[in-house]
Structures are given as C-alpha cells and as structure tokens.
Amino acid sequence: MRTDRGERFKVSNYPLILGVYSLLLDADIGSGGTQGKHQNLTHWYARQLSATEFEVQPLNAHHVPSGVRSVLGEMDFLKQYTPEPTYYRIHTVPALETLSRKLKMGEDAFKAGNLDEAERQFIKALMIDDKSVEANYGLGEVYSEKKDFDKLKKVLNTLLGVSEAFTYEHRQKFNQFGISLRKNGHYDESIRYYTKSLEIVEDDENVYFNLARVYYEKGLNDLCVENLEQALSLNPEFIEAQKFLKHCKKPLQPRA
Template sequence: MTDYPAILGVFSLRRNEEVGTGATQARHDQLTYWYARQLSPDVVEIQPLNVYHVPSGIKKLCPLDEFLRSYTPEPRYYEANTVPALNSLRAKIDQGEKFFSMGLLDDAEKAFLKALMIDEMSVPANYGLGDVYSEQKDFQKLRRVLTVLMGLDDAFSVEYRQKLNTFGVNLRKQGFFDESIAFFNKALELRKDDENIYFNLARVHFDKGEIEKCIGILNIATTLNPEFVEARKFMRYCERMTTQ
C-alpha cells in the first residue's frame, strides 16, 4: 500500500498565450515549473517553484487524470536544481535550530534569515525566526514574522502541529499574551478539533488573569477529549480559584 503524501518531483506546464492584437498578435509559449505531491490515489498537490527552484507559494489541488494530461515530468531539473536547493534550505534551518537550542540567538537569526533568502515563505524558518525574536523580546521584528505566519495556512497544518503549539507557548512565556491569543485563535480557525490548541489558549488567558475565559476554553478541550487529564486538573484548579 502506498503511503501518502508521495513526492512525485518537478513537472512543467506549457501554455500557449496570445500576445498583442490585430496584425501584431502573436502566440507565446509560457513554461512554468511545479513541485508535485500525490495526496491520494486521485489527487495531486502542486506548488510553483520560485527563482531558487524550491516550492513556494500557493498550493493547488489537481485531479490525477488532469495532472497527467497537462504536466510533463522533469526528473533532470528536479535532481539538478530542486533537490540541492531543498537540501541547502533544510541545512540552514537545522543549523538555526541547533544554534537556538544552544542559546546562540544571533547565530540562529542569521541561519534562519539565510534560509528565508531561499524561501521567504518557509514555515519552519519563519517559526524559528519568530522564536528568536520572542526570546530577544524584539517586538517589532516579532510582529513582522507573526504577520507572515498568520498568512500561511500551512503554518497551522498537522505537519507543523508541534511547532505551532511550541511557538504559541513561547509567546506566552515571554509575556506576549495578546499575540499568543491571536495566534492560537488563528490556529483554531483551521483546526477547530485540536484540544491541545484550546488547552494552550486557556493557559494564556489564565496568565492574563482571565480565569472565567480560561475555564470556558478548557471545557471545550475536555469535551473534545474527555480523557484529557491535564486539562481536567487545570480546570478544577481554576474552578477552586473562583470559589475562594
């Protein structure tokens, strides 16, 4: 049985477009390159490549039969351009995360910025840079990164579930309560059934002293997952606070 998603590689799409009018009208071939992943037996996800040959930008879903009719495989392009670029991007992100774990924030910032030069929409690089600015309490730079992340639906996908929660928690721990609340609320627009996001959002409201809101949100988390022991303990603690 095939595990999905499965990387198909780089494919090209050639379109003929008419340019000009009347006597000056001419046909022009436009060739674009796309990164393709098969999500299911019938659906392929395609994403355009940027000038650095890495997938970046809006992803689209395409029926498999239409994809096979319209797109041409480019294995040499993929091996010669995209694979090395993706490896370089990954290496810079790994380096940034290593520096961050060592407390070398300036070096981590430089590594993440180098990664963003290859793909400014890279979710892990933006998360990494956001963590750096959160630790440095550099609100102006952090706000710019937050704006980017809030505009990337991929940042709230299952693939980045751990980074999502860690980033939001770091915002809370550094005292950026309103930013953490906005971030978790954005996540819930796309992930309404994730009890962990509700739990982490409740923690922010607790730290702000908004106990009633905290209890209400914990109630949602425990409704979604009745076995969420930590959330139930936290809710009982908060309820005792309100009766004192």
C-alpha cells in the same frame, strides 16, 4: 505516475514526492491587431497525496517549492504536467539541500543559546524561500526569546497569513512557537496566534487548552474556563484540562 501500473502504493507511503513537473500553457500577448499567442512554461513541485490526488506547488526563482499548493485529480495531473527529472536533479535537489542545511544550522544554534547565529541562518534560509514555514517559525522563536517585539510582530503577521503554518505537518513547530510566545509574556500575540489556528482547525483540544493557559496568565479566568470546557467537549478524557478546570473553578466555590 499511474497507480494501476505495477505494484500499488500503500496508503502508509503517502504523500509521495514525485519531483519537478512542467506545465505548458498558451498565453495571449498584445491587443487588437497585434495580439498573438506564446507558450508559457512553468515548473512545479509535485507530490502524490493518495491513489487519486496529486498536489502541485510552484517553484520560486531559487528552484524550491514556495507558495500556494493546489490539489488535482489523477487524470488532470497526468494530462497537464510533464515530469522533469533532470531539472529536479540539477536545480531543485541541491537548492532543497541548501535550505535544509540552513534550517538545521539555525535550529542547532538556537538550541545552543546562540540567538544571533540562529537569526543569521534562518534569514539565509528565508533568502532561499521567503515563505518557508520552518524558517519563519525559527526566526519567530529567536525574536520571542530576544523580546524584540517589532521583529516578532512582523514574523507573526507572516505566519498568520500562511494557512500551511497551522497544518498537522508543522504541528511540532506550531506548538514550540506558541509555548515560546506565552513563556516570554507575549500574551496578546499568543491569543492572535491560537485564534487563527482555530479558524483553520476547529477540533484541536490542545489549542483550546493552550489558549486557556494564556487567558489564565492574563488574569481572564472566565475566558480560561470557557476554553477549557471547549477542550473537554472535544476530549472528555483530557486529564490536564480536567485538573486545570478544577483549579480555575476553586475560587468560585462557596466557603464552608
């Protein structure tokens, strides 16, 4: 899809879902005298990120995008990938609708306090896409509320291995899960979680603030102050951080 044909896309419309595209590559098989070539066809979920950037993500066995995303320039994308609208309509759209439905049912059950039903629905979603950030976050919140530490640890390890979980696109889920960890007393897990986030996004004052709250509840005042100061260095007008820092420094002030 060229941006120089017809009306240009407005920046506010990005990213654009383009659908499913196929990639046909030659692959070597065998070795020596029996070596030959065959063509390997794979399917990818494509989005247009800007006028010149395109993102592709492989489809899994259930026809939904899952796994590492790659960004290509316009010419590379147009030369290598072929649109597959029929495949998208018949296979991917229904699968994505099913996945979305399971996630919604899980979220509704969680909000209603039905943790067992929420767990079932999020697990069903993970059966469609085991790398689903939304499903893993949802399941993590369930195990955090249940205080099922072993299962929570497994989900947390999964999330820590998926950089996408810490991107702006999933900011709401990111915040909800972090708050759930802290409120349910999973302080060490909270620290791992927020520390990982800062490896990916270093300039988010809210993460430093939330990390400070965890250290405060663990009784580690110096680390709390350190993270509040870091938050304020990024955003000096952060009122909550200003108040929290003032509170934390009160015991250090000499008595009259």
